[in-house]
Amino acid sequence: MVQDSLSASICTRIGVVTGGGDCPGLNAVIRAVVISALNRGWEVFGIEKGFEGLLHPERVHLLNTQDVRGIIYRGGTILGTTNRGNPFRLNITENGKTKQVDISADVVDAFHSLSLNALVVIGGDGTLTIANSLAKKGIPVIGVPKTIDNDLMATEMTFGFSTAVTTATDAIDKLHATAESHERVMIVEVMGRNAGWIALYSGVSGGGDVILIPEIPYKLEAIAEKLHDRWRRKRNFAIVVAAEGAREVGGELIYQDAIVQGESRRLGGIAEHLAIKLGQMTGYETRSLVLGHLQRGGQPTPADRLLATRFGAAAVRAIANGERNVMVAHQASSIITVPLESAIQERKLVPIDYDVIQSARELGISFGDEC
Numbered sequence: 001m002v003q004d005s006l007s008a009s010i011c012t013r014i015g016v017v018t019g020g021g022d023c024p025g026l027n028a029v030i031r032a033v034v035i036s037a038l039n040r041g042w043e044v045f046g047i048e049k050g051f052e053g054l055l056h057p058e059r060v061h062l063l064n065t066q067d068v069r070g071i072i073y074r075g076g077t078i079l080g081t082t083n084r085g086n087p088f089r090l091n092i093t094e095n096g097k098t099k100q101v102d103i104s105a106d107v108v109d110a111f112h113s114l115s116l117n118a119l120v121v122i123g124g125d126g127t128l129t130i131a132n133s134l135a136k137k138g139i140p141v142i143g144v145p146k147t148i149d150n151d152l153m154a155t156e157m158t159f160g161f162s163t164a165v166t167t168a169t170d171a172i173d174k175l176h177a178t179a180e181s182h183e184r185v186m187i188v189e190v191m192g193r194n195a196g197w198i199a200l201y202s203g204v205s206g207g208g209d210v211i212l213i214p215e216i217p218y219k220l221e222a223i224a225e226k227l228h229d230r231w232r233r234k235r236n237f238a239i240v241v242a243a244e245g246a247r248e249v250g251g252e253l254i255y256q257d258a259i260v261q262g263e264s265r266r267l268g269g270i271a272e273h274l275a276i277k278l279g280q281m282t283g284y285e286t287r288s289l290v291l292g293h294l295q296r297g298g299q300p301t302p303a304d305r306l307l308a309t310r311f312g313a314a315a316v317r318a319i320a321n322g323e324r325n326v327m328v329a330h331q332a333s334s335i336i337t338v339p340l341e342s343a344i345q346e347r348k349l350v351p352i353d354y355d356v357i358q359s360a361r362e363l364g365i366s367f368g369d370e371c
């Protein structure tokens with residue numbers, strides 16, 4: 001606390017920004033950052049719609065307790081966000097033509113001209129990678145890991161994941177009734193990009209029969225055999241939970257869009273692909289459902305609110321303790337800080353020897369890899 005009060009006199013103005021896709025719990029982080037900073041006598045500026053907001057005075061707001069009142073249970077972000085706001089490669093359109101420009105130096109200058117001492121950046125791998133590059137150009141950054149995908153290696157858990165799993169599990173629960181009534185195979189596609197965390201957790205919690213994750217490529221024959229097995233046992237319906245990044249052994253990922261230079265592609269379409277193939281192979285009536293952005297909306301679960309609050313308060317604590325260019329992380333039940341540079345290096349995939357996978361297999365759940 002001695003160090004804390006010393007740095008309070010040095011560091012009194014901080015910024016907070018949200019970037020990338022929205023995620024349940026963002027508002028809870030913002031609230032925790034604002035309240036714990038104000039309680040130290042600091043000023044907090046909210047930057048709207050990503051880093052570029054620093055360049056627009058009308059998008060930089062001094063936040064007070066009133067601004068964050070009643071937002072802990074609200075989804076989305078009061079600051080707005082974008083996943084097209086990379087200041088090192090910003091798309092601008094002039095005379096009908098789109099080109100990429102590097103406005104990072106302007107962003108750094110704008111940060112300093114606001115006399116800010118640190119920037120709390122709440123984002124996933126993309127946003128934190130940009131934050132790390134801005135840190136190298138002179139913006140002192142504290143990262144807060146956000147993503148429903150739970151795929152950041154440096155933290156055991158990201159906030160937003162619990163809510164996404166809850167939404168997906170709720171959907172699987174509801175699908176059981178209609179699948180059983182019609183004796184159908186229902187295939188539900190969940191998000192997660194190249195990691196299978198949401199599919200695995202919701203599939204097991206929802207009592208799915210087949211779970212397909214990117215980490216375990218599937219064989220159509222193995223899934224069909226699992227379906228026949230259920231029908232043989234007079235369980236004439238099945239729930240297949242497919243991660244959007246799941247793919248067949250030797251097959252390709254399925255995308256919704258074409259390649260556009262400088263932009264990441266959107267996964268999607270695996271459920272309908274499987275519905276067609278499995279329907280043809282087995283003769284069972286098959287339907288697909290894409291949960292999509294529903295998984296990013298709604299009220300954050302208590303687990304996400306708690307983690308988000310701990311992250312927000314820890315980010316401010318890190319600034320108070322003089323730390324810079326670190327990310328707050330959840331490890332071994334505690335919140336710690338890790339160097340930002342190392343935190344963005346690796347994606348966290350589901351280990352194939354994970355006990356949750358083993359338990360699921362022991363309960364008869366198929367991962368589409370074994371007949």
Ligand code: F6P
Pocket residue numbers: 021083124147148149191192193244266267296
């Ligand atoms: O990273 C979060 C996430 O929701 C992924 O699970 C999904 O693939 C992607 O973002 C969707 O992005 P967008 O909002 O751009 O469609």
